[in-house]
Amino acid sequence: MSFTLHGIGVSGGIAIGRAHLVSHAQLEVPHVEIRPDQVPGEQERFTLALNRVRRELSELVTHIPVNAPAEFEAFLNVHLMILGDDTIAEVPRALIADQHCNAEWALKQQMEALIGQFDQIDDPYLRERKTDVKQVVERVLAVLMADAQSSATITLPEEGSILVAHDLSPADVILFKQHRFASFITDLGGTTSHTAIVARSLGIPSIVALHHARRLVRENELLIVDGTHGVLIVNPDQNVVDEFRLRQHEWELEQQKLRRLTTTRAAVLDGTRIELHANIELLEDVYQARENGAAGVGLFRTEFLYLNRGELPSEDEQFEAYRKVVMEMGRLPVTIRTFDLGADKEIEVASRVAPNPALGLRAIRLCLAEPQMFRRQLRAILRASAYGRVKILIPMLSSATELNQALHAVYEAKRSLDEDGIEYDRETPVGGMVEVPAAALSLGTFTRKLDFLSIGTNDLIQYTLAIDRTDEAVAHLYDPLHPAVLGLVASIIQTGAKADTPVAVCGEMAGDVTLTRLLLGFGLRQFSMHPANLLSVKQVVLKTDLDEVTHVAKRMLRTDDPEKLRSLLHRINSL
Numbered sequence: 001m002s003f004t005l006h007g008i009g010v011s012g013g014i015a016i017g018r019a020h021l022v023s024h025a026q027l028e029v030p031h032v033e034i035r036p037d038q039v040p041g042e043q044e045r046f047t048l049a050l051n052r053v054r055r056e057l058s059e060l061v062t063h064i065p066v067n068a069p070a071e072f073e074a075f076l077n078v079h080l081m082i083l084g085d086d087t088i089a090e091v092p093r094a095l096i097a098d099q100h101c102n103a104e105w106a107l108k109q110q111m112e113a114l115i116g117q118f119d120q121i122d123d124p125y126l127r128e129r130k131t132d133v134k135q136v137v138e139r140v141l142a143v144l145m146a147d148a149q150s151s152a153t154i155t156l157p158e159e160g161s162i163l164v165a166h167d168l169s170p171a172d173v174i175l176f177k178q179h180r181f182a183s184f185i186t187d188l189g190g191t192t193s194h195t196a197i198v199a200r201s202l203g204i205p206s207i208v209a210l211h212h213a214r215r216l217v218r219e220n221e222l223l224i225v226d227g228t229h230g231v232l233i234v235n236p237d238q239n240v241v242d243e244f245r246l247r248q249h250e251w252e253l254e255q256q257k258l259r260r261l262t263t264t265r266a267a268v269l270d271g272t273r274i275e276l277h278a279n280i281e282l283l284e285d286v287y288q289a290r291e292n293g294a295a296g297v298g299l300f301r302t303e304f305l306y307l308n309r310g311e312l313p314s315e316d317e318q319f320e321a322y323r324k325v326v327m328e329m330g331r332l333p334v335t336i337r338t339f340d341l342g343a344d345k346e347i348e349v350a351s352r353v354a355p356n357p358a359l360g361l362r363a364i365r366l367c368l369a370e371p372q373m374f375r376r377q378l379r380a381i382l383r384a385s386a387y388g389r390v391k392i393l394i395p396m397l398s399s400a401t402e403l404n405q406a407l408h409a410v411y412e413a414k415r416s417l418d419e420d421g422i423e424y425d426r427e428t429p430v431g432g433m434v435e436v437p438a439a440a441l442s443l444g445t446f447t448r449k450l451d452f453l454s455i456g457t458n459d460l461i462q463y464t465l466a467i468d469r470t471d472e473a474v475a476h477l478y479d480p481l482h483p484a485v486l487g488l489v490a491s492i493i494q495t496g497a498k499a500d501t502p503v504a505v506c507g508e509m510a511g512d513v514t515l516t517r518l519l520l521g522f523g524l525r526q527f528s529m530h531p532a533n534l535l536s537v538k539q540v541v542l543k544t545d546l547d548e549v550t551h552v553a554k555r556m557l558r559t560d561d562p563e564k565l566r567s568l569l570h571r572i573n574s575l
C-alpha cells in the first residue's frame with residue numbers, strides 16, 4: 001500500500017531508494033538488579049564500553065573524509081569531550097554501586113537527569129546540545145547491549161539506500177558520505193540539531209520530525225524522499241517513481257547551474273539592481289542565507305526562536321540572538337520583525353482561546369496589549385543595531401492608531417536606552433508589514449510615517465480572500481493570482497514608489513519563481529524569501545527585460561478572467 005508522510009525537509013532534493021531501518025538502543029534499556037559482589041565487574045564493563053566508544057570516535061576523527069564538512073571534526077570532538085566528562089564517565093559508576101543496578105540502567109538514569117538540566121537552559125543553541133549527550137549515551141548503550149543494529153554499529157546496506165531512523169548522530173550521518181546513502185529520514189530532530197546541520201552541509205536530501213516513519217516503514221520498502229518539501233512517499237507506484245526520477249534529474253542539473261550565480265550581481269537585463277533578501281526563522285538559517293548570496297535578511301521571524309516554551313525570553317537573551325545574526329551578516333541589512341505571536345504561533349502569553357485566532361489578538365495587537373514584552377523586544381533589537389545594519393519591522397498593522405502606538409513604543413524604548421546610557425543606532429529604520437487589506441487600502445497613513453514597507457502576501461491573501469491559511473479544507477482557494485490580490489499587491493508597490501517609500505515582498509510569493517517576473521512588472525525591486533529559493537529567483541531576474549514584463553503585468557491588471565490571467569502569466573514567463 002502506498003502512503004505519504006510529512007515532516008520538516010532539512011535538506012533539499014529528491015532521493016529514491018530502498019529503506020534501511022536502524023533501531024534505537026535507548027528505548028530498550030533493561031533494568032537488572034545486581035548483587036554487591038557484582039558491582040566491580042559491572043563498573044568494569046561500563047569502563048570498557050566507554051573506552052570502546054572513545055576509540056571509535058577517535059578513529060573517526062583521524063579518518064575524516066576530505067569532503068566532509070568542516071563542522072564534523074568539531075562535532076566529534078564535542079562528543080569525545082562529553083564522553084570524558086565526569087557526569088558521563090564517573091556518575092554512572094557511582095550509581096551502579098549505590099543502586100546495585102546494571103550499567104545500562106545507571107547510564108540511562110544519569111542521561112535523563114542531565115537532559116532535565118539542559119531543558120532549564122534559556123539559550124536555544126545550548127538547549128539543543130542535549131541531543132549530543134543523548135547520542136553519546138546511545139553509542140555507549142549500544143556497545144553495552146551489543147546491539148548489532150544500534151547507531152554505533154550500523155550494518156551498511158547497499159549503496160543508494162535510504163536510512164530510516166528514530167534519531168541519528170552526526171557521526172552516523174557522516175558515514176553516509178562514505179557509504180553513499182541517498183538520503184536519511186528520522187522521526188525526531190529539529191532544524192537546529194547537529195544532524196540537520198551536517199545533513200544540510202552534505203547536501204543529502206533529508207527529512208526530520210516525521211514522527212512515525214520508523215514504525216510505519218518496513219525494511220527494503222521503496223521510498224521517495226522529497227527533501228525540499230519534507231514529503232516521504234512509501235511504496236509509490238511506477239508512474240510516481242517515473243515522475244520523481246525526472247524531477248530528480250532536473251533538480252540536480254538545475255542546482256549545478258544555480259550555484260554559479262551565487263556571487264553574480266542581481267540585476268535585470270537593463271542593469272537595474274534587484275535586491276534579493278532572505279527570510280530566516282532561526283540563527284542557523286543565516287548561514288544558508290549567506291551561502292546563497294542573500295543581499296540581506298529581509299524578514300527575521302523572531303517569534304520562532306521562542307515557540308515551544310512556557311516563558312518569554314529576557315531582553316538579554318533576545319539581544320544576544322539578534323546580535324549574532326547581525327554580526328554574521330556583516331554590513332548587510334537585517335530586518336528584524338517584532339513578535340508575530342498569536343493565531344497559529346502560540347506561547348503562553350498569547351494562548352487564550354480566541355473565537356477566531358487569525359482575526360484576534362495577534363502580532364502588533366498582542367504586542368500593544370503586552371507593553372512590557374514589546375518594550376523588552378524593542379530594546380533588544382535596538383541594542384543589536386549598534387553591531388550592524390538593523391531595521392525594525394512591525395507586523396499586521398491595520399490602522400493609524402496602531403501605527404502611532406507602535407512608533408511611540410519605539411520612541412519610548414529609545415528613550416529608556418538613552419537613560420541607561422546604552423548605545424544603539426538612532427537612525428534605525430522602522431517599517432511595517434502590509435498584510436491586512438485595510439492597510440493596503442489606506443497606504444498613505446503608513447507611507448507618511450514609516451521608512452519602508454514589506455508586503456506579507458501570505459496574510460494579505462488570507463485576509464483578502466477570507467481563507468484561513470492553516471485550514472486544509474480551504475487550501476485550494478488560496479490563490480495569489482486572484483485579481484483582488486494582484487490589484488492590491490500592484491497598488492501597494494506603486495503607491496510606495498510614488499511616496500518614495502521602499503517596498504519589499506516577503507511572503508511566499510517572493511520566492512515563487514513563476515511570479516518573479518509578474519512582481520518585477522508591477523515595479524517590485526526588493527524580494528525576501530527562503531534562502532533555498534534565492535538562486536532560482538536570481539536566475540529569472542537576470543534574464544528579465546523590464547519593459548516587456550511591465551507591459552504584460554499591466555495587461556494582467558486589466559483583466560479579471562482567471563483563464564486569461566493564467567495565459568498571460570505563462571506568456572510573461574516565456575518571454
Ligand code: PEP
Pocket residue numbers: 299301340435455456457458459460506507508
Ligand atoms: C506573510 O504573511 O506573508 C509573512 C511574510 O508573514 P508570516 O508568513 O510570518 O505570517
Ligand code: MG
Pocket residue numbers: 395435456458459
Ligand atoms: Mg504574516
